Amino acid sequence: MEYRLNLPVEKEEIEKIRAGDIIYITGTVVTARDEAHKMAIEKHERGEELPLNFSEVAIYHCGPIVKKENEEWKIVAAGPTTSSRMELFEYEFIKRFGTKIIIGKGGMGAKTADACRKFKSVYTAFTGGAAVLAVNSIKKVKNVFWLEELGMPEALWVLEVENFGPLTVTIDAYGRNLTEEVKNRARKIAEKIEF
Template sequence: MTQEVKLIPPITEEQARSLSCGDVVFLQGTVLAWRDRAIERMFELYDRGEKFPVNLDGSVHWHCGPLVKKTESGWIIVSAGPTSSTRFSQAEAKAIERFGVRIIVGKGGMFSETREALTKKGAAFLASVGGSASFYAKQIARVKEVHWLDLGLPEAIWVLEMKDFGPLLVAMDSRGRSLYDELGIEENLHKLYTEKGIDPKGYPMLV
């Protein structure tokens, strides 16, 4: 039986293990948006024994390189859509095992090494809808911090405060299940958003 859950990071192992494929999740609070180059630098710091600019224990990682705008009052996220997660599989598996990452948000699923880490350490992968950058940008309350701007705006670490980030579908859980190995994940995502009265491209549906 599926459930609808609201989670507030940092996420505990118990919370992550309570999630099952098909569950619907909304995230409230701090989410880290980052991509390839930030992950690479994180491991370089780890290998040198240096401190990280953010706390990764219980963290939520969103595979996203947002389009941002700098104003007098700070940073504004113009659009923020998920990027394909498969290429992060090996790195995120290590991040889960070494740093205590609990939730990954992305699209397209991840490979076997990530699935093994999810099972071993207690974590989950949440599927979001591609092509919905405008919709997700509206769920960002503010930019709390940004680190490593020298990598470029899309590759920096964006520390975001999210308000009802979702609905997100648990697509890989700590029991070794993956909806990507089962039929109908795109159908499930479409059904989920339809039930919520949401056009996954970012506009309210007429109901």
């Protein structure tokens, strides 16, 4: 199935989506790599105020290339970064903040699949190497947070997007993890091959 979603999404919308489905999203997407995940969790633990409500946005594992033109930030390239780097933080991030859609590449592991199942979220894959395609769906940079502390690739870039995708759902809200299924099938086939 294919879905076009407007952010923020409700739990009921997420529960309709299954692993293997394709989604396109319109609304606010925030880039966050490992350092931003870590900082958000640490600030939350200390009771500090966060710059935005992570439950109302999609999180994109991305370190964009950004330039300033006429006092406005412009995204030059915004391809996904390898999501396995965020596996250490993603369960806690989803649990604490209620993020419903995570976007990245390369899949995520059992802890993230468990978080998606428990807290009704999905992990989606955007095609690696398609950084310019992503830019075409980004309408504007709405804001940036933690730029000074973390630098350009690790900062929280708040993006207004329209029909951002295609995003393949590889972990659904029931914990089905397509990436792990493919790895397991490949492993079984490899065991049967004689060298």
